[in-house]
Amino acid sequence: MRIIAGLLLLLISAAGSARPVSYVGGWTLIEESNRQSTAALIHYTPSPSWSLGLRSEWVRDEDYAITSLQPTYLLKRWFGQDYQANIYLQGGIGLASGTSGNPLSSTTAAYAGVIADWETRRFFLGYNARYVDAGHFGDNAMQLVRVGWAPYEGDTQDLHTWLMLEVDHRPESKDPVSVTPLLRFFRGPALLEVGFNIVDPTPLLNFTYRF
Amino acid sequence: MNMMSRFLMALLFLLLSTAVWSQHEHGQAHEHEHEHEHEQSVSENTADAASVTPATGRLTTTPEIEAALANGGTAVVADVLGVVCDFCAVAMNKIFGKQEEVAAVYVDLDTKALNLVFKPGASLDDEAIAALAVQAGYRISAVHRNAAVLGS
Numbered sequence: 001m002r003i004i005a006g007l008l009l010l011l012i013s014a015a016g017s018a019r020p021v022s023y024v025g026g027w028t029l030i031e032e033s034n035r036q037s038t039a040a041l042i043h044y045t046p047s048p049s050w051s052l053g054l055r056s057e058w059v060r061d062e063d064y065a066i067t068s069l070q071p072t073y074l075l076k077r078w079f080g081q082d083y084q085a086n087i088y089l090q091g092g093i094g095l096a097s098g099t100s101g102n103p104l105s106s107t108t109a110a111y112a113g114v115i116a117d118w119e120t121r122r123f124f125l126g127y128n129a130r131y132v133d134a135g136h137f138g139d140n141a142m143q144l145v146r147v148g149w150a151p152y153e154g155d156t157q158d159l160h161t162w163l164m165l166e167v168d169h170r171p172e173s174k175d176p177v178s179v180t181p182l183l184r185f186f187r188g189p190a191l192l193e194v195g196f197n198i199v200d201p202t203p204l205l206n207f208t209y210r211f
Numbered sequence: 212m213n214m215m216s217r218f219l220m221a222l223l224f225l226l227l228s229t230a231v232w233s234q235h236e237h238g239q240a241h242e243h244e245h246e247h248e249h250e251q252s253v254s255e256n257t258a259d260a261a262s263v264t265p266a267t268g269r270l271t272t273t274p275e276i277e278a279a280l281a282n283g284g285t286a287v288v289a290d291v292l293g294v295v296c297d298f299c300a301v302a303m304n305k306i307f308g309k310q311e312e313v314a315a316v317y318v319d320l321d322t323k324a325l326n327l328v329f330k331p332g333a334s335l336d337d338e339a340i341a342a343l344a345v346q347a348g349y350r351i352s353a354v355h356r357n358a359a360v361l362g363s
Contacts, residue, residue, distance in 0.1 A: 019298050021348070022298075022302065022348070023301075023302035023303075023305055023306055023346060023347045023348055024306065024346040024347070025305070025306075026302065026305060048345055048346055048347075048348050077293070077348070079292035079293035079349065079350045080292060080293065081290075081292060081323060081352070082295070082323075083293070083295065084292075084293035084294075084295050084299075119295050119296070120295055121295050121296070121320065153320075153321075154297075154320070155319070155320050155321050156297060156300045156317070156318055156319060156320050157297065157300075158297075160296065160297060186296060186297055186298075187297060188297050188300075188301060189297075189298070189301045191298070210298060210301055210302075
């Protein structure tokens, strides 16, 4: 049942974790699945500095899901001829509900986080931290660092390929620190990430599509 | 599976991936043909437009750009800061492609340039181009027009 629900979430959504604020008037579909949760998000960008999304996240082992409104604010972007760097603030407020027969009643949930990245056409460095308070379903915190390297520089509309390594820290997990090697494929408006957590054996699958 | 096995599997995964993708010969998949040399930027990483060395300032042609030029359009090449991936190109294409004045648009990641051809008799001034780039999430560091753009 969990697998079917997860696949459904994957199918109804579409797309990865790069650039949480798009161009003005742009929509983005995002699916993220890691060792803790599976999430689908659609967001709209009304201004170059912020976006507003609707996010549904299923925390698989804890048997609850959060459906929330998620604003993201671009706090600062640095531009260079060969690089770009960003700091985003992200939050969300919504409803947490039990799944898989969890008898707990629905309750308000909220979260806040920060995303930072620095990227050239060959190197990537990113940091993400988030704290979630889901009422009687519990709270959790996470932070992760990701480094990436592109073996070649793809031009516009080429297939861009990245080798990445993600280290995440989830203090409440039985394995507080874990490592996920992953591949990122990127072409035009679509981004796909496929990896496998080698400490807490779980696949990682992220997909992003912009339109 | 113990930790060492997992680590070795991950290492193997990365090595195989590197081997496979390093076979990709950059440029073979290009559907367009650049009429310029792919010069990498000559400056070190910089933090603002003022210290940026301009890119080639030469128009990158695509079938759409050639058709727009053949129709009597005028060309502009704008050097863009921060374009490092296809999402950047998509954003610029979407924003500029919606403009009435624009007949063809192409963002070249190699030259870090926005290539525009306007419809005959139409144009956007430098300030308008810069403002539209901001809507896409980027910054323009220089705008090159007409003869210089076409290399004549």
